[in-house]
Amino acid sequence: MKLDLVNSFLSWRMKKRYHQLELFMKYPHEVQAEVLQNLLGTAAQTEWGKRYDFKSIGSNEEFRDRIPLHRYEDIEPEVQRIRDGADNVMWPGDIRWFAKSSGTTNAKSKFLPVSNEHIEDCHFKGGKDLLSIYCNLYPETTIFSGMNLRLGGSTFVDNEEINSYYGDVSAIIIENLPFWVEMRSTPSNKISLMQEWEAKIEAMSTTSMREDVTSLAGVPSWMMVLLERVLDISGKKHIIDVWPNLELYMHGGVSFAPYRSQFKELIGKDINYLETYNASEGFFGIQDQKESEDMLLMLDYGIYYEFIPMDQFDGTNSKTIGLEEVKLNTNYAVVISTNAGLWRYLIGDTIRFSSISPYRFRISGRTKHFINVFGEELIIENAESALTATCNEMGARIHEYTAAPIFMQRKESGAHQWLIEFEQEPNSLEEFAQLLDQKLCGLNSDYEAKRHKGMALKPLEVISARKGLFYDWLKQKGKLGGQNKVPRLSNSREHIEELLALQT
Structure with missing residues (x-):
């Protein structure tokens, strides 16, 4: 009472x-x-x-x-x-x-x-x-x-x-x-x-x-x-x-x-x-x-x-x-x-x-925090919407992620590289990457234009992160807890290279 x-x-x-x-x-x-x-x-x-x-x-x-x-x-x-x-x-x-x-x-x-x-x-x-x-x-x-x-x-x-x-x-x-x-x-x-x-x-x-x-x-x-x-x-x-x-x-x-x-x-x-x-x-x-x-x-x-x-x-x-x-x-x-x-x-x-x-x-x-190395102007809102739609269609669940550019090499186009720690992995990582690419094109006309015939951007690449990778990275930096968060998008490869170094 x-x-x-x-x-x-x-x-x-x-x-x-x-x-x-x-x-x-x-x-x-x-x-x-x-x-x-x-x-x-x-x-x-x-x-x-x-x-x-x-x-x-x-x-x-x-x-x-x-x-x-x-x-x-x-x-x-x-x-x-x-x-x-x-x-x-x-x-x-x-x-x-x-x-x-x-x-x-x-x-x-x-x-x-x-x-x-x-x-x-x-x-x-x-x-x-x-x-x-x-x-x-x-x-x-x-x-x-x-x-x-x-x-x-x-x-x-x-x-x-x-x-x-x-x-x-x-x-x-x-x-x-x-x-x-x-x-x-x-x-x-x-x-x-x-x-x-x-x-x-x-x-x-x-x-x-x-x-x-x-x-x-x-x-x-x-x-x-x-x-x-x-x-x-x-x-x-x-x-x-x-x-x-x-x-x-x-x-x-x-x-x-x-x-x-x-x-x-x-x-x-x-x-x-x-x-x-x-x-x-x-x-x-x-x-x-x-x-x-x-x-x-x-x-x-x-x-x-x-x-x-x-x-x-x-x-x-x-x-x-x-x-x-x-x-x-x-x-x-x-x-x-x-x-x-x-x-x-x-x-x-x-x-x-x-x-x-x-x-x-x-x-x-x-x-x-965006990726605009190739004029694609990819913002977090696009990334979150595309990931959510892709996960829903493929029955996947995501724990953490970050994305960064793969820079152009002479005659080779650039690309986006996504490092994703899944709670539940999709049946095919390749199909997941293809669908995510399609969703981003549908949400962002600048990204779609740069992806046209792969002239500026090749298809994006998805790497499956081991369990606990992002947690270990934040711990290494003394950033566990509170409002600390993983940077989702970056114009540089600094964060993603540090994470990839801890992947194995």
Whole structure:
């Protein structure tokens, strides 16, 4: 009875927030204009506020004209000063949390400032809105009668003298959760934030099996590792035999398409899935419809958005447009200004709007993670769609993959080489490669043109990776767990050559 009351009360609280979501859906441009003015007013007395005279900026156009676009390389010296203890640099007050970006496996990491306002008004708000949307979609939910199993990263001391920390953004959120959320989460913070990944998986599996888990949250590739271990320890066939009241999986970080069928098989029944776009730089989107995987752009989280059409993209020399100017089915690079002190910052992701009333979108790729060696302009969205369709037709399942170019050799055309770790291999790898090639041609006219008569591109090549190859590669780089992920597409052969060296 007590758990029923808790579930009813929390469900009611979450549904109330939905009316505020409807407000920014109805007045998106006004909300965004207000966000920008609040950001500028709050940061007016910081070093950056004085440098660019924030208090005199009166319009969105003036903001774009006065402040240049930035990549991480441009702001790294300022971030380092903040990490060393400088205050009021890009955002007022002292910042003692830094999200270590794991969007790539490059040796050089990014440390993105995370202010208290950013934690409260962006990430926490996003978590509450995710549950609010879920309760609105599924009014009869009993999700709050049980526990949420969250799978995140770890935090580390950054500067002991000033008591600052860095880590995966998911770990920063866990570290700062209010007590009432912690009470409904499993495992404890002590286990959730363990730094040794394999020991953490073991402890999480053992501890969480004793709980009534009703929801899961985490990156799909790592959540699969955890669920497989739970089944190993419990001796059960399906996750639903361990947690019979499981009803929701909240996921993000990588495309869910290659994992959907595997999760259904692991869990043993259909549950509900909601996708989020919660990155190191901010919480940007939430899936808000049952029938569509498009995500709602969250406009009142202290983030001001600008966009660059990818056919006009020229790095920090690009011209941006505002939300009111975006068009459907066009790839845009995302530029943000945030309540953590990022100003006109290129996050490196691209999105494509599927609706403008309200603004809904899908992640289409990365400004850097694509293959365009031969003018084929292959983006992640194409790759994921083609792989999903090919697997469905051939009864295959994929665990991880990466792709890179095979460069032209004098009179010999180039090609794409795909290294795929299968959960279930196709009967014929050759037929799989042929079908994947056909699907890519159907999805991408530039790829199809370069494949015409093999003049620029020969048929793609698929190599079946041994079991555990990508895991071993990430482990070798110290990148296990959290939001670390395998780069799907690359214009160079650096990653794929390292993986092939570990293949045997």
